[in-house]
Amino acid sequence: MTLDLTQFHETFFAESSEALDSMEAALLKLSAGDADAELINTIFRVAHSIKGGSATFGFSEVAAFTHTLETLLDELRAGKRRVDAALVDTLLRACDLMREMLAATQAKKRIDTTRVAALHAEIELIMETPADAPAASSAAASASAPVTPVTAVLEARSGWRVQFVPGPKLLRNGNDPLRLLRELALLAPCEVRVDAKWIPPLAELDPEECRLSWRVEINGPVKEAAIRAVFDWVEGECDLNIEAFGPAHDAPATAPAPQLPAEVVAPAVPAAAPAVVPMAAVAAAPPPAPPAPVHAEEAPGAKTAAVANADGGSIRVSIEKIDELLNSVGELVITQSVLSQLAASLEGHDAEELRNALGQLERHMRGLQESVMRVRMLPISVVFNRFPRLVRDLGQRLGKKIELRLSGDSTELDKTVLEKIGDPLVHLVRNAIDHGIETPEVRLAAGKSAHGVIELSAYHKGGNVVVEVTDDGGGLKREKILAKARERGLVGADEELTDERAYNLIFAPGFSTADVVSDVSGRGVGMDVVKRNIIELGGHVQIHSTPGKGSMVRIRLPLTLAILDGQLARVGSEVYVVPIVSIVETIQVKKELVNSIAERAQVFRLRDDYLPIVRLYELFGVEPEHTDLLAGLLMIVEADGKRVGLFVDELMSQQQVVIKSLETNFRPVVGVAGATMLGDGRVALILDVPGVISRAQTTTPRQESASRAA
Amino acid sequence: MIAAAQAPVPATGGPPVSGKLVLGVSCTIHEAQALRTQLLAQADHAGPYEIDGSGVQQVDTAGVQLVVAFALDCLERGVTYRWTGRSSALEEAIRVLGVGALLECPG
Numbered sequence: 001m002t003l004d005l006t007q008f009h010e011t012f013f014a015e016s017s018e019a020l021d022s023m024e025a026a027l028l029k030l031s032a033g034d035a036d037a038e039l040i041n042t043i044f045r046v047a048h049s050i051k052g053g054s055a056t057f058g059f060s061e062v063a064a065f066t067h068t069l070e071t072l073l074d075e076l077r078a079g080k081r082r083v084d085a086a087l088v089d090t091l092l093r094a095c096d097l098m099r100e101m102l103a104a105t106q107a108k109k110r111i112d113t114t115r116v117a118a119l120h121a122e123i124e125l126i127m128e129t130p131a132d133a134p135a136a137s138s139a140a141a142s143a144s145a146p147v148t149p150v151t152a153v154l155e156a157r158s159g160w161r162v163q164f165v166p167g168p169k170l171l172r173n174g175n176d177p178l179r180l181l182r183e184l185a186l187l188a189p190c191e192v193r194v195d196a197k198w199i200p201p202l203a204e205l206d207p208e209e210c211r212l213s214w215r216v217e218i219n220g221p222v223k224e225a226a227i228r229a230v231f232d233w234v235e236g237e238c239d240l241n242i243e244a245f246g247p248a249h250d251a252p253a254t255a256p257a258p259q260l261p262a263e264v265v266a267p268a269v270p271a272a273a274p275a276v277v278p279m280a281a282v283a284a285a286p287p288p289a290p291p292a293p294v295h296a297e298e299a300p301g302a303k304t305a306a307v308a309n310a311d312g313g314s315i316r317v318s319i320e321k322i323d324e325l326l327n328s329v330g331e332l333v334i335t336q337s338v339l340s341q342l343a344a345s346l347e348g349h350d351a352e353e354l355r356n357a358l359g360q361l362e363r364h365m366r367g368l369q370e371s372v373m374r375v376r377m378l379p380i381s382v383v384f385n386r387f388p389r390l391v392r393d394l395g396q397r398l399g400k401k402i403e404l405r406l407s408g409d410s411t412e413l414d415k416t417v418l419e420k421i422g423d424p425l426v427h428l429v430r431n432a433i434d435h436g437i438e439t440p441e442v443r444l445a446a447g448k449s450a451h452g453v454i455e456l457s458a459y460h461k462g463g464n465v466v467v468e469v470t471d472d473g474g475g476l477k478r479e480k481i482l483a484k485a486r487e488r489g490l491v492g493a494d495e496e497l498t499d500e501r502a503y504n505l506i507f508a509p510g511f512s513t514a515d516v517v518s519d520v521s522g523r524g525v526g527m528d529v530v531k532r533n534i535i536e537l538g539g540h541v542q543i544h545s546t547p548g549k550g551s552m553v554r555i556r557l558p559l560t561l562a563i564l565d566g567q568l569a570r571v572g573s574e575v576y577v578v579p580i581v582s583i584v585e586t587i588q589v590k591k592e593l594v595n596s597i598a599e600r601a602q603v604f605r606l607r608d609d610y611l612p613i614v615r616l617y618e619l620f621g622v623e624p625e626h627t628d629l630l631a632g633l634l635m636i637v638e639a640d641g642k643r644v645g646l647f648v649d650e651l652m653s654q655q656q657v658v659i660k661s662l663e664t665n666f667r668p669v670v671g672v673a674g675a676t677m678l679g680d681g682r683v684a685l686i687l688d689v690p691g692v693i694s695r696a697q698t699t700t701p702r703q704e705s706a707s708r709a710a
Numbered sequence: 711m712i713a714a715a716q717a718p719v720p721a722t723g724g725p726p727v728s729g730k731l732v733l734g735v736s737c738t739i740h741e742a743q744a745l746r747t748q749l750l751a752q753a754d755h756a757g758p759y760e761i762d763g764s765g766v767q768q769v770d771t772a773g774v775q776l777v778v779a780f781a782l783d784c785l786e787r788g789v790t791y792r793w794t795g796r797s798s799a800l801e802e803a804i805r806v807l808g809v810g811a812l813l814e815c816p817g
Contacts, residue, residue, distance in 0.1 A: 171739055177771045181806045192808030201786070202749055202779040207742035212775055214808065 005057055005174045011316065012053045013106045017099070019046040021385050024095050028388045030088055040083075041225040043091070044073040049232045050098060052183075056174050056233075061111050062101045068123050069094050075127070077226070090126065092389070094119060158245070160218040160227055165239040166210035175234045177210060183230045188220025319415065322375050326562055329365075329372050330658035336365050337679035373560050374412070380458045380467070381409035383422045387429055387456060394433045401440050401451045402433060411458040413465045414560040420537055421467070421557065424530040428469045428553050429454060431527070436473030436551055446548065448472070465559060470552040476545040478502050503543045507531040508641050528641070535639065535690075538564060538581050564659055566686065568652035568678075569635060571616045572624045575684040576648070577657050577676060582689040584636040584643060586651060589629045602629070604645060606636065614696040615647045619671065620685075625649040639690035646692070659686060671695040729755040731791075733763045733800070737773030745773060749780045757789030764795030769803045778812050791815050 023046035026039040051066035053059075069091075075081040097119055104111045162184065166177055184190055193215045199205065218227065224242060231240050340362065343354050384406050395402040437443075437452030444450055455470040478499065485491040485505045497505075506527045534541045538558045545551040558564075566577035593605045594613070603610045613634065617624035626632040626649050634645035657676035662669055662685075673688035731752050737745060752759065761777075784791050792815060796804070804810050 171772050176739075178769075178774070178803055178806055181808075185806065192806070194808040194812070196778060196782065196809070196812055199775070199779050199782060202746065202753065202776070202783045205746065205776070205779050207746045207772055207776055208739055210771060210775065212771070212778070212807070212809070 008174050009057060009106070012057060013102055014316075016050050016053065016102050019049055020095055020099050020102075022046060024092065024389055025385055027088055027092050027095065028392065030083055037077075037225075040073070040076050041223075041229070044070065044077050045225070045229045045232050047073055047098075048229045050102075052179070052233050056176075056179075059102075059105050061113070061116065062098065062105060065094075065101065065116055065120055066098065068120055068127075069098075072123050072127055077223070087126070090119075090122060094123065158219075158221060160222060160224070161243045161245060162216045162218065162227060163213075163239070163241040164216065164231070165213040166234070167237045167239070168209050170234055170237045171210045172208050173237060175237065177212070177214065180230055180234065181214065181216065184216055184218060184227065187222045187226055187230075188218050191217040191219070193217075317375075319376075322372070326372050326376065329369050330562070330660070333365050333369055333658060334677040334679075336361055338681050341679045373414070373562065376415050376560065376562075377412035378415050378418055379410045379412050380418065380465070381406075383418055383425060384409045384456055384458075386422070386426070390426065390429060391433065391454060394430065398433065399439060400433065400437050402437055403451050403453050405453060405455040406457070407455070408458040411460060411465055413557060414562070416561050417465075417537055417557055417559075420533060421555070424533045424555070425456070425467065425469065427527075427530050429456070432469060432471040432473065432551070436471035436475075438474050442474075446474075460559075461556075465557045467555045467557065468552055469555075470550065472550040475547040475549055475551055476503050476506070476543070478545075478547070481505050499545075500542075503545050506543065507541065535581070537561065538579060540581060562659060563656050564676075564686065565654070566657045566676075567635070567654050568684065569616075569633075569646075569648040570625075570650045570652055571620070571648050572622045574620070574622045575652065575678060575682060576616065577684050577686040578635060578637065578646070579673070579686070579689065580654065582637045582639055584638050586633055586635045587645075589632075589634050589645075591630055594629055604629075604634070606643075606645075609643065611636065611643050611645050612696065613645045613647055614692060616692075617647075619692065619696060637689045637692075639693055642693050644693050644696065646687075657684070657686065729757070730760045730762065730794075733761065733766050733777070735765055736768040737766055737777070737800075738768050738770040739772035742772045742776060745776050749776060753780070753783060753787075757784065757787075757791060759784070759789070759791040760794050761791055762794045763800045764797050766797045766800040769800055771803075771807060774803050774807055774809060778809050781813050781815070784815065 023043050026042040029036070030039055030043075047066050047070045051063055051070055054063035054066060072081075073091075076083060081087075097115060101111050101116065164177070164180070166175075170177070181190070181192060195213045195215070196211075198211045198213070200211065205211065224244070227242055228240075231238065336358070340355075340358050343351065343358050346354065387406070388404055391402050391404040432454050437454065438446070438448075440450035443452065453472045455468070457470070458465060458467045460466075482491060482497065482502055482505075485502075485508070486493055490505060490508055491497060507530070508528060531541050534555055534557070538561065540556040542554045542556075543551065544554070564577070565580045567580050567583055569576050569578055587606070589604055594602055595604070595610070596602050602613045604613055605611075613629070615624075615627075616622075617627075624632075629647060632647055632649050633651060634647055635651075636643055636645055657678075659674045660676055662672055662674050665675075671688055671691040671694075673686045673691070675683050675685050678684050729752055731749075734741065734745075763777075766773075781791070783789075793813075804813060
């Protein structure tokens with residue numbers, strides 16, 4: 001049997017991507033002059049982990065580049081080199097390049113070797129300058145760049161005892177203690193003692209399970225973080241105990257390692273030593289107890305240890321498994337709802353008790369559903385973390401001084417929502433930097449501070465997550481927007497708009513931003529796309545602006561995409577769910593407001609607008625109760641700036657529905673976002689309002705009838 | 711990969727051997743199952759054995775652990791063995807993993 005390492009590639013890429021995010025965040029903090037030893041250790045650990053993983057998986061180009069980078073970072077850790085702005089720039093570019101190399105490797109595409117070679121050479125050039133001098137690149141850096149020696153904050157110990165007990169899956173997961181011990185030996189001279197007492201007879205040995213464990217004495221001034229960095233890649237797959245010893249560390253070792261009968265000091269024990277291995281006696285013995293933890297407050301790397309412990313409390317679970325779980329819970333909720341409806345019509349004492357029990361079941365089900373949904377939740381910091389870099393780079397490029405403030409970055413929302421909200425937020429922040437924040441000169445002239453402020457905040461409000469992008473720039477130019485909107489026929493020549501409607505014009509489709517958006521915020525994506533993306537998520541976007549003071553875009557997002565607030569509407573015997581977020585209002589039609597513009601193509605007047613009428617029974621080919629517009633109801637729905645009236649027989653209740661994908665279970669249908677099961681066991685289709693509108697526009701009733709007949 | 715020569719190998723100084731064990735070029739986790747099978751087959755023969763590790767070019771902990779398990783089995787059974795050669799790659803792995811003493815036959 002051979003071990004297929006490719007099964008670990010995805011995990012490696014995912015973990016590396018997260019690690020690079022934390023490296024970038026640490027570098028940005030460094031650039032702000034915060035030369036915390038822990039930051040430098042974080043950066044080093046990332047490069048080290050990626051190097052180790054790349055080497056294991058045979059991604060030689062990534063491994064070679066990160067090896068050189070690691071060497072440079074090691075000089076920083078050792079305090080041999082100073083951190084300055086130019087060096088941070090180089091490291092940020094290295095971070096970007098690693099990201100690209102990994103993405104190319106993952107996509108099995110060619111790595112841009114020219115760029116790799118160029119940056120590789122640049123890093124080597126930096127290292128060729130004397131190690132105790134500022135880095136080569138810093139010579140070109142501006143004199144005002146923060147220069148921070150890191151030596152003072154790094155304190156070494158004279159020696160360490162490391163107890164390393166590999167877990168059962170360590171080898172299978174592509175890790176090799178041989179490599180780890182080799183790396184330890186690079187830190188300082190090591191004395192390695194192996195413990196072989198858990199090795200069973202060969203016939204019982206699983207050859208892919210490591211049954212050896214080690215105690216290593218490292219004799220030299222090494223930082224604990226450097227030792228932990230060696231084991232970064234196997235965190236959670238082994239028991240690791242690190243104790244300091246030696247004169248520089250006066251705290252006693254709090255967890256003296258037990259005397260292991262089978263331990264062997266490699267260089268010193270005579271050849272007869274293996275005789276002490278009591279093979280038969282230990283074969284059935286329990287595995288060793290995990291080593292007692294070092295007292296954190298006494299350990300020099302207490303902070304590192306705490307961080308490592310905090311991370312140890314999580315596991316990586318595939319999103320498919322969570323979705324399966326969520327789906328099962330959704331089914332349970334439906335079943336429970338069916339039971340409740342059945343019980344509602346029962347009579348007698350037992351029926352009352354049944355209803356009480358079902359009420360309890362419902363409460364527990366809601367609790368369970370919320371818990372499972374929380375598993376899919378991630379903090380919005382996952383998205384927010386990209387902004388310090390973006391603001392820094394863009395501000396530099398445009399010659400603007402910008403301070404980014406983040407708040408509420410621990411606010412959690414659904415992973416899918418998070419993935420989709422990233423690009424719209426980037427667009428809004430770019431816009432704020434490009435158009436909102438003025439240049440320092442303009443700001444000073446307006447009596448403002450030279451530093452502009454962009455604030456990204458997130459918070460929970462009424463079952464939704466609200467994300468706000470605020471800037472203290474010049475605000476939107478109302479008259480300029482109105483003039484442009486009139487020019488494009490979006491607003492009548494004499495029409496006066498409230499501020500809110502005027503500002504919201506920037507989200508209108510067709511509101512060309514060509515002459516107001518530079519290459520920075522352009523990217524071929526307009527604000528209408530931002531709004532559409534948010535609406536597709538079931539969200540809502542508003543903009544507020546005060547001339548001279550700044551603007552604020554407020555996005556309201558649902559916590560999850562698995563559940564939808566829906567309005568149930570009946571057409572004949574069918575029930576449809578209309579997302580509440582799309583509904584503007586519901587009205588009864590008056591005859592005098594309806595005009596026929598072609599055979600059976602009708603519009604009706606809603607205040608100053610003429611809206612097309614979409615008869616759902618025609619669209620979906622069902623038998624309605626009413627065909628007379630006056631007998632039913634019109635739901636005014638809006639999508640992509642278009643409004644139509646959906647003709648239905650009757651409105652029913654509003655309720656949260658669990659969305660079932662039609663695409664997964666059947667096939668995609670234009671105008672239908674999914675399906676759900678109602679409390680009475682009936683299946684109801686959930687309308688996709690933009691799809692309904694486009695379907696109504698492209699399919700005339702005559703064509704629809706013809707296709708049904710065929 | 712491993713080749714186990716079942717025919718007795720002429721003794722060269724030491725006690726007569728009934729099996730010569732030649733460790734293959736690669737003794738890593740990829741070959742671990744095959745290596746284990748071959749070591750078990752070797753253990754079916756009465757010792758002493760000669761182990762030739764001079765051709766090993768790739769080795770990892772899984773490979774070394776199997777050889778250690780084999781050596782400990784020999785110790786249990788009172789079978790002796792001796793090394794006829796160890797490549798530099800194998801030597802380095804044995805040194806780094808600290809298993810040198812476990813692979814010295816006391817006999």
